[in-house]
Amino acid sequence: MRMRDTVIKPMHREGIRFVAAFAVATLMLFLLWRPLGWVGVGLTIWCYYFFRDPERVPPVRPGLVVSPADGIVSLIEPVVPPPELGMAATPLTRVSVFMSVFNCHVNRTPAAGEVLTVAYRPGRFFNASLDKASADNERNSLRLRLTDGRELAVVQIAGLVARRIVCFVKPGDRLQRGERFGLIRFGSRLDVYLPPGVVPLVQIGQTMIAGETVIARLDAFGEGGGA
Structure with missing residues (x-):
């Protein structure tokens, strides 16, 4: 280079x-x-x-979930997905990635699949690193059906400075792992809700690279799963 x-x-x-x-x-x-x-x-x-948009190289191994954003893992906890997505009211493991104003803010798809739902909800602008930001802040949520039939959700959350969430996809679109799907202007957060039983491989404070850093394996043996 x-x-x-x-x-x-x-x-x-x-x-x-x-x-x-x-x-x-x-x-x-x-x-x-x-x-x-x-x-x-x-x-x-x-x-x-x-607004930089560098090329990223997603891992090719099947069954991996990658980070949707550059930033730091700020929260890992079981939470019910946003109600507007229409998913079951059962807690799923949520991995939150906080982006500062110095991070690249282009958002990437965590795993390959079909977009089932895109749901925007206006809200407030608390600091995106706070837990209450997931419930109270402006957000845009995507529900994906993975190639193995399971579902995953990824949520764009506006932060203290951010005032505009941009989403490039719509229901019916088929996305590849690491594909660009949106952007948030000036500081924000991305939440990933993993399918039931999937255990995250990251920890709070870990630095993430969108489209490249592995968050979890959909299959404990790395075989099958939504690539």
Whole structure:
């Protein structure tokens, strides 16, 4: 890999207008006072990196669930999935990945499957690292039927700074593991609800890479399962 490729990353199209707005504001700041202009340059660069969209290489081994987001595992606990998904009111193991404003915010599919439900619910904007954010904050939830028939849910949750959840998929779409499915602007969290009996392989505080870090194995022997 060339040195340039480690610094300059592709930017997601959702970020174009934001970077453009930051750049225009920076030009205005330079006209007002040069030191402020340089502050604007720094903020414009930060905005570009916020919307970076690097390529990821999902593991090819069957039966793995990968992280839907870059960030830190903040919670692992049994919780009933969001009611708007229409899943059974039975607690499932939920793995929460908290994204700071410095993480890449492109969200990726944890496992291959068909989108059964996409459900948006408006809400509040508590700090996304808090447990109550899952229940009270703005969120967008996806219910997936995996290739082995089991179901998995992944939920985009807006955070203290985030004010816009973007989802690129709809019911009926078939997604591959690690495929881009959405984005959250400026700080947020992703929850993954694992199928019954699936045990997470991560722990609180662990750093995650979207589309690459393995959260769990759908089959204890690594055979079959939704790839």
